[in-house]
Amino acid sequence: MSNNFDHRDTPLPHSYYKRQHDVSRVTLWRYRKAGLPAVEVGAKIWIKESDFLAFVQKMNGQTVSAVSLKNREDK
Secondary structure (H helix, E strand, O other): OOOOOOHHHOEEEHHHHHHHOOOOHHHHHHHHHOOOOOEEEOOEEEEEHHHHHHHHHHHHOOOOOHHHHHHHHHO
């Protein structure tokens, strides 16, 4: 049996996106109001990275990858 773990399909806390993609809490709230899928567990908000990247791509009308966002962050 092969376990193909893909971190992009694992919901991550919204604090991950604040750190990794330099997105504020308010921006994430606005994205969620605009249709970004998220799961709420108690007071915690969890978002799949694949959903986040697809949403940003749709909002910007361009292709966005996790690698390009990470490289922008390193500068």
